[in-house]
Amino acid sequence: MTQYYGVVTELIKSRELxxxxxxxxxxxxxxxxxxxxxxxxxxxxxxxxYYGNPHSRTHAYGWESESAMEKARKQVxxxxxxxxxxxxxxxxxxxxxxxxxxxxEGTIRQDTSLVSVMTVNNEIGVRQPVEDIGRICRSxxxxxxxxxxxxxxxxxxxxxxxxxxxxxxxxxxxxxxxxVGALYVRRRPRVRMEPLQNGGGQERGLRSGTVPTPLAxxxxxxxxxxxxxxxxxxxxxxMLANRLVRKIMSEIPDVVMNGxxxxxxxxxxxxxxxxxxxxxxxxxxxxVALSSGSACTSASLEPSYVLRAIGTDEDLAHxxxxxxxxxxxxxxxxxxxxxxxxxQVKRLRExxxxxxxxQEGIDLKSIKWTxx
Amino acid sequence: xxxxxxxxxxxxxxxxxxxxxxxxxNYRTYALRRVQDAFRANRSVEDPKxxxxxxxxxxxxxDMIRRQVVEHLLSVHLSTVARRxxxxxx
Numbered sequence: 001m002t003q004y005y006g007v008v009t010e011l012i013k014s015r016e017l018x019x020x021x022x023x024x025x026x027x028x029x030x031x032x033x034x035x036x037x038x039x040x041x042x043x044x045x046x047x048x049x050y051y052g053n054p055h056s057r058t059h060a061y062g063w064e065s066e067s068a069m070e071k072a073r074k075q076v077x078x079x080x081x082x083x084x085x086x087x088x089x090x091x092x093x094x095x096x097x098x099x100x101x102x103x104x105e106g107t108i109r110q111d112t113s114l115v116s117v118m119t120v121n122n123e124i125g126v127r128q129p130v131e132d133i134g135r136i137c138r139s140x141x142x143x144x145x146x147x148x149x150x151x152x153x154x155x156x157x158x159x160x161x162x163x164x165x166x167x168x169x170x171x172x173x174x175x176x177x178x179x180v181g182a183l184y185v186r187r188r189p190r191v192r193m194e195p196l197q198n199g200g201g202q203e204r205g206l207r208s209g210t211v212p213t214p215l216a217x218x219x220x221x222x223x224x225x226x227x228x229x230x231x232x233x234x235x236x237x238x239m240l241a242n243r244l245v246r247k248i249m250s251e252i253p254d255v256v257m258n259g260x261x262x263x264x265x266x267x268x269x270x271x272x273x274x275x276x277x278x279x280x281x282x283x284x285x286x287x288v289a290l291s292s293g294s295a296c297t298s299a300s301l302e303p304s305y306v307l308r309a310i311g312t313d314e315d316l317a318h319x320x321x322x323x324x325x326x327x328x329x330x331x332x333x334x335x336x337x338x339x340x341x342x343x344q345v346k347r348l349r350e351x352x353x354x355x356x357x358x359q360e361g362i363d364l365k366s367i368k369w370t371x372x
Numbered sequence: 373x374x375x376x377x378x379x380x381x382x383x384x385x386x387x388x389x390x391x392x393x394x395x396x397x398n399y400r401t402y403a404l405r406r407v408q409d410a411f412r413a414n415r416s417v418e419d420p421k422x423x424x425x426x427x428x429x430x431x432x433x434x435d436m437i438r439r440q441v442v443e444h445l446l447s448v449h450l451s452t453v454a455r456r457x458x459x460x461x462x
Contacts, residue, residue, distance in 0.1 A: 026398070037399060037440040044443070232409070328398040 024289045025333045029326035030122045030150060030268050031291060035218070036175040036327070042221035043177065046214040054213050055202055065213045072220025076182050079223040080148075080167065081158040088183045088203045089211045089219070093149040096168035096183035099196045099207070100145040114143045119151035123306040123322060124259030125268025127155065134163030143191065149173045149181075153226025154234065154265055159184055165191050171215065175327060176222030180215035183207075233327050234266070240325050240334050241266040247338040252345050256316060258307055269323040270307075272316040275355040276348045281321060284344040288337050291322045380423075383430045384411050390434060393441045395448045403437060 026034070046068060054069040056062025070084070077084040090096045100116065115137050120127050130146055137144040144163065149170035151157060159167060167184035171177050185191050185206065199208030226233075249255050254274035273281060278292040303317035312320075323337065349355040354364065384407070391403035414426055 034398065037394075037403075037444075038436060040443065041436045041440055044439075232406075328402045330398070330401050 024287045025336060026289045027323055027325065027329070027333065027337055028289045028291050029324035029329070030125075030173075030322065031324070032172050032178065033175045033326055034328060035177060036222065036225055038225055039176055039218050039221045043214045043218040046217050050213075052213075054211055054216075055200070069211055069213050069216050072216045072218075075220035075224040076169065077184075079153060079157065079227050080169075080184060081160055082184050083187065086159075086185055086187050088185060088206050089216050090181045090183050090207055091179060092181035093147055093168040093170035093173075094181075095196070096166075096181055097145075097147055099183055099193070100166040100168065102194050102196050114145060116145040116147070119146045119148040119157075120155065120265045120268070121259070121306060122150045122268065123304055124270040124310070125150075125264045125266070126259040127151070127263045127265055129263070130162050130164065137165075138163045150265065150268070153223060153230065154267065156230065159186070165189075169219075171219040171222060174222045174226050177215050177218040180212065180219045182219065229327070237325050237327075237329070238266040240329055240331065241269055243331065244323060244325070244334045244338050245269060245271075247335070248341055251342045255345075258310065258312060258320060267325045269325070270320055271323065272307075272312065272320045273345050274316060274319060275352050275358065276319050276345055278319050278321055280348060281319075281341075281344060284348065285321075285337075285340055288340060290337075291324070292320055379427065380411075383427060383434065387430065387434055387437065390437045390441060393445075394437075395441075395444050399440075399444065407433075 046065070050061070050064050050068065052059070052061025052063075052065035054062065054065040056065070069089075073087050073089070074084045076082075076087050088096075088099075090099065097116075101114070115133065117128050117130065117133055119130055128146075134144050143165045145166035145168070146162075146164055147168045148157060149168060150173055152169050153174040157167075164184070165186045169182040169184065171180040183206075185193060193206050195206050195208065197208050200210075202208050202211060245257065248271065252273070256272045256274070258270040258272060282290055282292050303314065304320065307317040307320060321341075325334070358364065387407045388404060391407055392400060394400035394403055417423055417426065
């Protein structure tokens with residue numbers, strides 16, 4: 001290793017960083033997260049030398065791969081206070097969600113139903129009262145599933161305290177690899193499942209298919225790191241979020257934060273800028289990577305269903321931007337984003353006839369708009 | 373052998389030096405900040421067993437950072453070389 005290290009460090013002098021320097025600042029941590037270097041480090045041996053199939057029973061390649069997979073399983077379980085036997089590896093939270101819904105087809109009781117709620121919303125960052133929901137579901141004998149993709153590793157989770165029966169976990173939302181996730185399936189009281197994917201009977205028959213050891217190891221490492229760093233990350237992200245919001249709100253009027261101010265995950269901030277169109281603001285902020293709604297529905301022009309659900313005015317819903325702050329965000333990035341945002345909102349408002357009318361004291365809601 | 377202040381400082385300096393080699397702004401600033409904050413947080417630890425454990429964790433992290441810096445440099449370099457080569461062909 002040391003002889004190559006010398007050669008590579010010479011590359012430092014000749015490396016071209018201009019490419020990296022000109023890329024936009026990344027402020028879209030809800031869409032996806034970069035892999036933590038510690039995660040990549042854990043995965044590498046399984047991409048290079050330890051490439052065995054974890055289900056091979058007859059040789060060392062299989063045994064070492066299985067051992068890594070089981071270690072990862074325990075790391076995922078520990079993060080949510082579950083038993084490793086209750087963790088099934090999947091291709092991501094979407095597959096886990098679909099598997100949970102399939103549960104209904106496997107149950108025979110007439111009065112059985114399933115409650116499915118997101119732990120932390122990906123558009124506005126609001127945290128649902130999962131403990132209360134869990135308690136109610138348990139008392140009515142109803143299964144409770146939660147998609148915890150945006151919550152795992154960011155807030156403390158305890159599936160027993162929360163009385164959760166099924167929980168979806170996503171790797172690439174917690175600085176782990178893309179293409180892997182997990183489903184927590186409670187053992188006591190028993191949750192009987194119908195598999196979504198049939199085949200060789202892996203993962204206790206619940207999810208057939210070779211478990212991709214490098215990805216599982218990556219997910220496990222991401223969970224392990226998240227557990228260690230939870231407090232540190234949370235206080236840092238909170239500090240950066242407060243800095244961003246306070247700066248913006250102190251410099252420009254008519255800015256609304258969407259979603260409950262208390263019951264939230266601080267790293268997801270959704271702001272509406274009145275009299276400014278969201279898409280034009282996004283384009284004006286081209287050197288910051290942001291979003292105006294969730295990535296999975298960004299192809300449509302309809303305003304966010306989440307904002308509509310919380311009763312946001314139509315025009316404010318079209319003026320919303322989501323700021324995502326994460327483990328690798330810096331004060332400098334937050335300051336730059338806030339400054340640019342303030343500057344562009346002011347500029348766009350100057351060009352807006354609606355803004356001009358508001359400045360003159362006209363109440364827009366009293367106007368009777370006519371057809372042409 | 374009890375861990376000395378010199379050992380701790382030496383490890384700290386090595387960690388900071390290696391962390392500064394990350395080509396990416398975000399990884400580089402995170403590593404530097406995290407190392408600094410971790411050493412600061414553990415400043416008053418006195419129990420020698422605990423100190424030894426922390427030093428070992430630090431050494432493991434140092435090895436990890438060295439490996440990751442190499443990996444990241446190779447990734448940046450490969451994309452740079454590809455751009456340079458395509459520029460030469462025109």
